[in-house]
Amino acid sequence: MNKKNIPSSLLLLTISCSLLPVSRSHASADLTGTYDTQTLSSSYSVNSNGGVTLTFTGDTISYQGSLSRDGSSINLAGPDSDGKKKVMMLVGNKVDTTYSSADLAGTWYGAGIKTPIKGNSNLANFGYDVDKMILNADGSGSSTSLSTSDSSGTDTFPAGTITIAGDGTISTGSANDHLFMNAGKDVVFHFRIAPASGEQQLFVNLKRGAGYTAADLAGTWYGAGLKTPIKGTSNPANFGYDVDKMILNADGSGSSTSLSTSDSSGTDTFPAGTITISGDGTISSGDPNDHFSMNAGKDVMYQFRIDPASGEQQLFVNVKQGASYTAADLAGTWFGAGIKTPIKGTSNPADFGYDVDKMILNADGSGSSTSLSTSDSSGTDTFPAGTITIAGNGTISSGDPNDYFFMNAGKDVVFQFRIDPASGEQQLFVNVKQADNTTVIPVNGSCGTADGTAVSAAPTSNLCTSGSASAVGGSGPWSWVCNGLFGGTNASCSASPDKWSLSVTMAGNGGGTVHSNPPGIACSSGSTSGCSASFTAGSTVNLFASAVSNSVFGGWSGGYSGSTTPTGITLNSAKAVTATFTAAPKLKVGTKQFSTLQAAYADTGTISGSVIKILEGMIPGTLTAGRSIAVQLEGGYNAAYDASGTTTIVQSPIKISAGTVRVKGIKVGMQ
Structure with a gap:
């Protein structure tokens, strides 16, 4: 998302938590450092009193504190055991293993628009490409031009040409290429700056899935498109944009309503069969100048349109609206790329430009945006809580009426379109959320006095410092544990039952008795007394069935089936069994x-x-x-x-x- 139009401030999410005592050792790179004039060694252990034991050079301190999250770092802050010092130290590292080379493999369709770079007005630098790429896990593959303003054909490339890092960053070996993959691993944006030729390019690439049907079209789609002159032309009237809301039905009919545009506004309706989709995900409007493709998740579409008659080319990004959204859907690490052009009727070369950014966004709408590459000013901007908000329908707001954001149903792709009449600039950005790749080393925090105790009824007070108790199953007593949710804002409490109940129902026209080992159940036909008891969770209870005179034992049903006696029942949950006794024939x-x-x-x-x-x-x-x-x-x-x-x-x-x-x-x- 465009950092230049969003002030920002990085929020540290504070977490209170507690885990059962464990001891962990880590490489020296994890923890070694100088804190409060002392050097921390390469290990620490979680202790039983809700704190952490830190081993310094020549000193060991038992430490009680709180957690906060800062991007890839987890910080512990609080007083040591004597209450005299406060320390801030690194106790967690990012582990980049979320993406692998297998995520590259597949058939990708892409569309890209090309413009002159900032300060350049070479008409030959306008252009476009629509491609089909077969990509293998080893980074080899082929790219076939489906439509282009330049040279067409099929290019092949050897293993290692395309690589992906654990954090989803993709490399072509060129420092001028910027590629990032979404969490769903089916959308990649590609921005390329070519200073030597004076050209900038923004591409949207979608991995194809399988088994597309007409029902995949149906829904509410929001889209933004950028329009520019085609290669070799410079008509200022061909710059422009559209931001639309489209209601699309499975039969290909629907309506499109303009939310903002450089051209004519209003609502257009179209009949059944206007939009169709084939089983491989190819979408058609019946116009050979239109090129559409849909991702495997079926919630992102691109549309590229070339109109030689008018001298205009258009790149649109469309996202399908999901059922509901919350502020938590904003939170994460987002990578974005945007291309800037003059607005309709203008042709100032200074209005061309681009941004490639990394944004850390928090659920409260605060965060930071760092420029990775830009035609303008670089650096990191921070913005306070409430700067970015999201409505239940997925509409995102920055508080600026010139910004238009929308999020896909999968909640890992956001397009942003910005029109700035004052400067004469229009901008289209594509943002993808990085899959969560942060692991946190657990550290005890602060919990209520109920933590770690055996209770016979669900406690109602003295629980976690924040959060609420989960549902309680089984029968008491329980071992009550306060668990921290790393990366979140609250802790949660849950009960791990020490015991589960076992009950026996007597059935049939005969009579008999059932007893257990260990003792607890002594049940007779015609009575419910002694027919249920609680036993240690995870233990095996043997049930013995004995028929009275002139009756036979018919077998077990319910939580256990069979006819053997005794039989062993493992109590990994509450169990209820039925013993059937049948009267013998005369x-x-x-x-x-x-x-x-x-x-x-x-x-x-x-x-x-x-x-x-x-x-x-x-x-x-x-x-x-x-x-x-x-x-x-x-x-x-x-x-x-x-x-x-x-x-x-x-x-x-x-x-x-x-x-x-x-x-x-x-x-x-x-x-």
Whole structure:
């Protein structure tokens, strides 16, 4: 974003935090230095009292303080144990590993506009390029011209031509090239200054994704475009700009409303089929002079238009509006490049120019902007809180009505267009947010007295110095911990349960008991007493199921499934299981089950030798045997019918009018 139009001031985000005690050692480059006339050695450790132990040359100090963030540095400030000295020291380093060479690989489409540099009016320096680039992870690839004001064709380049650093900075080996990649790794801006030829170039490159559909067009798009004369012409009327809001539908219809323009304003509507998109992301308006492309994230489009008849060329950057935005979406490191030209109707060579900037922006709208390359004044500008604000719809404001900013749905690309009638200058900037690549060495801060204690109910006071408690799960007591959110403004508190609950539900038409080891659960059918208990988090609890007489255990369900007993249940969360017990059948013939003697006898048919097995205990009902077959009644079987060792009492008489009935393990009255 353009530093020249934004005053700035770097905010240090202050964090209060605490972590469980750990000990960490770091290379001497991390911590070594001179602080308060003493030299800090290359190690420190976090101690249990909410502070940090720092080892100086010849001295060790236990230190309690607060954290603040300053770009890539993390600073600890506060009194030492004797309360007499204050120190400011570096305890964190940036680790640039967020981007890798694999992020380069893919098919990229780019469009760029070229103009004379500041103070130059050579008409040959106007121009443009629209290219397709196949890029490999080793930095090799090819670039094919799709449309250009200069020489066309395909250029190939060897491995190592394009490289990327861990912070997303891309290099071509030329100090005149400035390239940066967004956090989503599908947008790269490229600014090139060529002092020898007197030319400056701004390119927008989008990595293609896969599986584009018409639905990807639909939404609200905000765009800004810069217009200049084409190569070899100098008509001042061909300088210009447009800032538009476009409502686009999946069928290619929509409307475009001018928010600011050098030409005619108003709202234009267009019918279905005006804008189309192919599966590879190529967008068409039906005009061969238009060149569109969409990124893989489907929330950034460029449009380049060349109009030979009017002698005008136009580069537009469009971002799709997201669902909602907050001030936190501003925060981060942004890299931007902008090109400046005279406004419509003027042709002052001094109004050509450019800026390439790095901006550290905080959620409160404060920050700093550092010039990396510029045609104008360089240096670092700081600006206070409230300078940059963002609305819920993604509209960004600097407080200047001549500035127009919009953010994409992915929240890592912002375009800025600025018109400055007083100076006769117009500017188009493309800004990309750097992926977060800052690691912080944890240091204990200041927490409430509840920190690190075991509590049986969620504490309501004496928590973190700032922030609020998270939701609490499981059953107490808990180990209560205050955790610092590095890079943010608050600390947060959470509960790590020491115990989880285990409950048992008894089901089925039978009866039984369930008990646990370790003890805690002693549950019986028909009762809820003793059916739940809490056990140490992460431990394994064995459950034992025992059926009562004339019942069988049918298995477990719910938080555990199976039929083994005992069974081990690991408590990594609260668990609830169901134990099912089934009443044993009164009689069996083979695998068939019966409830009366007469029904079992009827099933034996006309073949002798059938065995009717009867459950131990007593069985009511009569039996009338009237077929010329031999059957055997065997009593005293257990519920599983796999053993017979007791007696069954048949309460009613057995009547035999034909055939033979033999009995075993049965007491019966005969008639």
